[in-house]
Amino acid sequence: MDVILKTEGLTKIYGETKVVNDVSLTVRQGDIYGFVGKNGAGKTTLIRMILGLTGIDGGSFTMFDGTELSAARRRTGSLVEGPSLYKNMTARDNLLLFSTLLGTDKSKVDALLETVGLPDTGKKKARDFSLGMKQRLGIAMALLGEPDFLILDEPINGLDPKGIVEIRELLLRLKNEGKTIFISSHILGELEKIATRYGIISGGRLVEEITAEELRQICVAATLLQTNQPEKALEIARRFLHSEEISLEKGTVVIRTPIEDIGALTNELFREGVSVKGISSDDNSAEEFFIRKMEEE
Numbered sequence: 001m002d003v004i005l006k007t008e009g010l011t012k013i014y015g016e017t018k019v020v021n022d023v024s025l026t027v028r029q030g031d032i033y034g035f036v037g038k039n040g041a042g043k044t045t046l047i048r049m050i051l052g053l054t055g056i057d058g059g060s061f062t063m064f065d066g067t068e069l070s071a072a073r074r075r076t077g078s079l080v081e082g083p084s085l086y087k088n089m090t091a092r093d094n095l096l097l098f099s100t101l102l103g104t105d106k107s108k109v110d111a112l113l114e115t116v117g118l119p120d121t122g123k124k125k126a127r128d129f130s131l132g133m134k135q136r137l138g139i140a141m142a143l144l145g146e147p148d149f150l151i152l153d154e155p156i157n158g159l160d161p162k163g164i165v166e167i168r169e170l171l172l173r174l175k176n177e178g179k180t181i182f183i184s185s186h187i188l189g190e191l192e193k194i195a196t197r198y199g200i201i202s203g204g205r206l207v208e209e210i211t212a213e214e215l216r217q218i219c220v221a222a223t224l225l226q227t228n229q230p231e232k233a234l235e236i237a238r239r240f241l242h243s244e245e246i247s248l249e250k251g252t253v254v255i256r257t258p259i260e261d262i263g264a265l266t267n268e269l270f271r272e273g274v275s276v277k278g279i280s281s282d283d284n285s286a287e288e289f290f291i292r293k294m295e296e297e
């Protein structure tokens with residue numbers, strides 16, 4: 001699979017602080033890459049370095065498998081820190097103006113408005129748009145020039161639930177049309193619905209890079225058993241369930257493998273003289289995983 005973006009030890013220093021600290025990540029063709037981190041973690045600074053909006057103090061990066069950077073950036077559309085709109089102009093006029101400035105095909109403007117769900121705004125001025133409409137117009141501006149790669153900085157921040165759903169559906173549609181998308185966000189539940197890969201940044205450092213499939217395997221709900229003989233219960237559960245994904249943690253048997261019939265397991269424990277004093281579950285959600293990783297510095 002082609003590599004769209006690869007950073008190696010990317011570093012940015014302000015004063016004595018490494019805002020981006022030795023970050024190495026890889027975005028592959030077809031990804032929706034969720035760049036996850038708290039506010040101030042370094043997400044926007046890294047994006048600005050990739051786009052050439054701020055300098056680099058260490059490391060390097062390549063785009064489109066080493067394509068010369070100016071050519072690679074012409075194949076990249078971006079939305080950073082909110083769209084820059086002319087508030088007294090309509091959506092169409094904003095796009096026509098930016099198309100002129102960028103030298104792109106103006107005949108595609110109406111199709112772009114259709115793509116982002118703004119075909120019927122007519123003479124309505126951008127100042128009267130909802131935040132979700134402004135974000136969608138910003139994405140339309142990023143799509144001028146038909147880029148292969150989209151970099152979007154917090155595109156759902158501050159949106160109401162309807163606006164979030166609209167942006168989510170738009171991003172999934174763009175992926176299906178062949179776009180590769182790099183999206184920074186701290187809204188974990190929404191990223192989980194669309195991302196194929198994740199990079200988690202904390203205190204300027206990349207603490208984890210993981211695929212959506214790997215995340216699903218890690219975040220399997222656990223069953224917790226409290227018994228009068230935890231070590232014996234551990235041995236029985238491993239034998240009965242044919243799994244090593246079972247451990248003993250602080251006297252509790254933790255089963256991280258699906259159980260089709262918990263009653264059959266408790267009957268087996270009882271048959272071998274082990275009393276079950278309690279059964280509970282630990283959802284081990286992706287959100288908890290992200291939060292735990294974002295605390296690492």
